[in-house]
Amino acid sequence: MRNKNFPRVMMFLMIFFLVTYPSPSVSGKVEDTAHLTLQKTIISKKSLDTYVVQKGDWIFNIIRQKFGASEKEIVKILEQVKQLNPEIRDIHRISPGQELILPNRETLAAAEAESKTRLKKSQGNDKDAEEASALPYVVKEGETLSDIIHSELSAVDEDIYRMLRTVKRLNPNVKNINKIYPGQKLLLPYVGSQDRGERGDQLSGKGTSFIAVKRTEPTKVVKKKILREEEPVVEKEPAQLKEEKKTIIPPEKKIAVIRYILSRINGSVISEGKYFIPLFPTGQITVDCSSVPVIELDDGMTVLLDFSGSIPSGIKQVIETTWKNYVIMNIGYDKDVPFMVEEIINKSKDYSCKSVRNFVTVGHTPSIRLYVDWIVSETESKGEKPYSFGIKNVKNSSSLLPGNIREYSDKKGFEVVELLRGSEVVAMSETFDDAVIPVLAYETNAVLAESLLTILGYEPEKAADVEIYNMKEHGFSLLLKVDLFLTFDNKRVILHSKQIPQHFIDALKERGMNYVFLPPEQKKESVVETVLSAIEAPFVADTFRFSFSQSEGKIGGDIVLAAIRTVNKNKAVYFVTQDIDPGINGLLQKKWGVDLIRY
Template identity: 20%
Template sequence: MDCRKIMKSSACKIIPVIVVLLSSVGSVWGAQPYKIYTIRKFGNSDIVCDSYTVQQGDHIWELLRRKGSISESDFPRFVSILKRFNPHIVNVDKIYPRQEILIPLKETKVKDSPPDTGPRYITIPIIPDVLYITYEVRPGESMSRIVAARVGLEWNQLPENYVHTLKRLNPDITDMNVIHPGQALRIPELPAKGPTHTVATAGTVAGRLAGKRSVSPATEDLPPPKASIPWWHRVVSKTIAGLGGKLLASGQCYFPGKDREDLTLDLSAFPVLEMEDGRHLVLKSRKGLSEKLKMAIRSFWDPLVIVQIDPEEPAATSLDKVFRAVSGGKVQKILDLPKLDDGIRVSLRGDWILSQGDQEGKQHVYYCVTLIENPQERTSTPVVEYLAKENVRVLDILAEGKKRKETAPSQENPPKEWQVLTIDALDQEAFVSGLVGAMGHSYEPDVPLSFDYSGFQVETVANIIHGENALDVVVDFGTFYGDAKSAIEAGGLRVVSISPEDESLAIISNVLMAVGIPFTKDPVFFGANRNVFKTVSLSIPGLMTLKPREKMTILMESSPDPKLVEFLREKQVRILKIKA
């Protein structure tokens, strides 16, 4: 249950469209007044749809689950409608940033359905974000007097948009100068005049009150918090948002008590974590949370968890308490994820690793949160963006008081030869020739070769690789028989045999060993320049050369993700794609 909805009739009430307290008057009263929706036909029904632009880190099932009534009542039908209206989405499990999606929100049955003539549109007015009270007019009172008593400003001092909102909240009043005793008025609150801190954004609070949830994307940097708010609240807010929850750290919650008494929970003193599964966690860092108030809260919020925070303890300790309470103690520091679709294995290492999606039908989302000492310890941006597409959020937080000076990024452009090169492996001889050339060596076919075989001098031709340190290697594509290979090697040449059944990586491995190029299989890369026990690592399937004093080259069979290409360029590693 939303804490701002637990109110008696005499207390503040909320319009369930958008509500949030911000530090600026203009920001509250400046909301857009209209929204355009699309109406599409589906069978004998009109479907009201909302156009949505995919954001970085969105996953379609979590996105669609938050929107509209169709998905709640009949999810299979919802998916059918979704596919019909979005033919450009080939695989509903994969969506991409900046992709446009038409999301079905509400279905209306039409008895005499006209033929489908294409999409129609409706424009719906939206009331701005407003917190208001209901007030009963007394004899002798005027509108200006009532408003002045409530907000502390004379009529001529009110923001222009305040008066406009007052009129929209009271549409039955045609003349603000004419009101009657006993008449019920809706009086908007003014936002806080000082720098009131609100962790929840307008978007996230709007999502909650409209029955939708907004998931904030993972970010690498958090702005310095205001002095009155613990900086680690920002860390909690960013992380919990990704797990489908919210940190409520400003405003008040009202709970009906006995004898018509309203009990108030001050969210700035006792912040609340409101989780998607219905749990509420109160962060208690001071006295003042009475047993009476606890009982009233528990009567509405079940289950309720109270997290005891010591204001004098290190921020990391407070964060650890909060994350463990949120996850039921299931916080890890190291987690090896299942192999990704492109074969890459990811190992998460950080201060706190949390996950969401244990329930049936839910996509797993992982959050890896790490406190860092300086900006140079941040995880590589391409790695963060690559993992975000795989529902892994990497959040590096610069601890309070740490140095924030940034190092200017290198302006050096990667050489053209670092573009992803492709070698076709369909023809084995052409494949070996291309591989050897990419490694900086030469390949010669049909070179005259003479060797002793059982006392006879045999004259033939062979394919030769000129390897490291003037080492020549004979490549046998199955043309040598009997003891010919042993006889050639007895003459001082090395022979590498390749059969038609050999796979491309096996051929590469044999050739590299024969010509003396060191390599490693499935190399591991660390995503940040910091303690490896707090660093995300990626194991990339393939072979990587390790030639001293030369750029490393990784040979892969799968097509690398563009973000992965960026990351490997940062590491000065060339990519050689093997086309099977």
């Protein structure tokens, strides 16, 4: 019968083989990038303890009791406990009976000493060697830093960012390395002993050249292709960027954008320091987070962003086989940030990111349509409504959503993250002050009519006596007390809530007065239209759209408003039945010169 432990034994042998006897292809890859370090026997059975969680335990108390650690030491030890137990989604939520793997005192002391030694040695050696081998260079007329890195260092596009960081480090006296001028002296990193003047004659084919990458091991010359259509890496203000030319975005900016978006779903990005992945029982993998950022998602998934494809396939297989919640993603630096985010989020179990490139409707008072490129949403609702937010890629400032729109969308539970050409998160644009909507009084239809006329600037007379017949002309006198009597432009209008005989109406008409009947059962919308007709104000009842964020003939959204529209004193007035958000009302007033009146 086959031994049940056979698969575990095979896995152990495979890991042991990879850690202790890496193949030439694997070792070469590690040497090229130095992103990953395999360390044998860092973690052994003797240096680990198993602890079974008891009722009432919590992680800080366990560490404090076991190690007698101070608060500062607890934080350091906690990081090692997290690394030793990557399958635990939240180390702060543990339950009785759960097993934890803990380091012992000797392991902690050794790890601390090794870390200090390695850091000191690395900093000293790297800095001294780098500065000693640096070469002076004088900037020429019309050159950008991109030109210099391409021509003098023979760097391909994927190496520009690494070279740029090195140039910054070698020139600490230059405040802004992206703003250089003719005659300025710079130090450039040494990239090999081959004479630069001879490189053009030694190309083995069109579009290729040799570049040497500096390492702690003996230098190797790696054959790479150089793109002839170079692009500057000089950082500019967003308004100065040309839309027709794709701009190189520094990795730091991309990581900052990814970090901001993932924070919306409680994800985090580690882009500094070291990250340890245990490979039991023989060792661990150390990840340089500045080269391979590590993303920890809220559902326990951990994603390693391998931008340069530096992690060997064998190592990737070991990590992903050992830890089911670890994923290594090969993403090139040339990929736009939103597409990176889409791939990362779709590794999560709890959230999904979909490309929609369409309008979504937010709110009801009023209803607002927003154009978004991506929607991130919960796969299963943890509350009454699944959490979701949108990502919108904008090209210029005119494409940005008005601040009032973003605030309204936030209040309605749909945040919109705006990215300026995928390179940076855009802060909320100008926000206009809130404006309260005036509300017409309404007790009866006559009161509504009076309030409407007053707010439009008319002065109706209430409970007026109107003469229908007089003694001189008819031999008798008849007065009618009406609800409202209005005089404007040599015209007279009676608005009354009671019906009168037709011959009375005809008599009033003969005397130049227009009688308007407002029955008590008449709906408010109809009353508004009747009053506007009585004062001969043109109006239309319809659904109106106020478009915003227009760019290149496309709109970023619109405010959808059902209203009765009229013009009063050369200004548009919209009568609405809804209680419109004050922020949206403020935007309508300032941007479109619209007055809203609620009835």
